[in-house]
Amino acid sequence: MLFKKNMTYVHSLLVFSVILVLIKISEAGYSSYLSSVVRKCKRESGVGDELIHLSMMGKFKPDIDFKEYLYCFSKKVGLMNYDNSMKNDKLEHMAANILGDYSLAAHIREDCDNTLYDTLNTVYYTFKCYITRIREALLDDRMTSEEIEIDLRPYRKRHHRY
Numbered sequence: 001m002l003f004k005k006n007m008t009y010v011h012s013l014l015v016f017s018v019i020l021v022l023i024k025i026s027e028a029g030y031s032s033y034l035s036s037v038v039r040k041c042k043r044e045s046g047v048g049d050e051l052i053h054l055s056m057m058g059k060f061k062p063d064i065d066f067k068e069y070l071y072c073f074s075k076k077v078g079l080m081n082y083d084n085s086m087k088n089d090k091l092e093h094m095a096a097n098i099l100g101d102y103s104l105a106a107h108i109r110e111d112c113d114n115t116l117y118d119t120l121n122t123v124y125y126t127f128k129c130y131i132t133r134i135r136e137a138l139l140d141d142r143m144t145s146e147e148i149e150i151d152l153r154p155y156r157k158r159h160h161r162y
Helices: 007-013 018-022 027-045 049-056 064-077 088-099 102-112 119-143
Strands: none
Touching: 027 064, 049 064, 049 119, 064 119, 088 102, 088 119, 102 119
């Protein structure tokens, strides 16, 4: 799978890979649409590139501008219902496509499904949870392959319930 072979690509585009699952447009249209959504949401929220980049690496900061950016992005790409709740079925489907494992994606959905917060915090914590869990699963998968020789397991936090 392309995503598993090139972890840098996955880390860089994990948040934005949701678009591929949600909309049916050509590759050129995808890039153009994605660029316009990112630009518009960055402008509307005032978020800096550094916070977006850090989040793609799994390092989240609870900055209000970043939360507004995620909210804007989620609305524009169809990850939210009209009542501002997350479309977790779409996020689960995206996770399953990236991981190639529907059972694991269902576990991630259970762990990441929350409505305990206001809208901005719900979006923030949902994205944080999905990205963290997908990255952990991809790292676990790479640990079982022969591609990595260094054992990173003692240094990672594990939050698996299965």
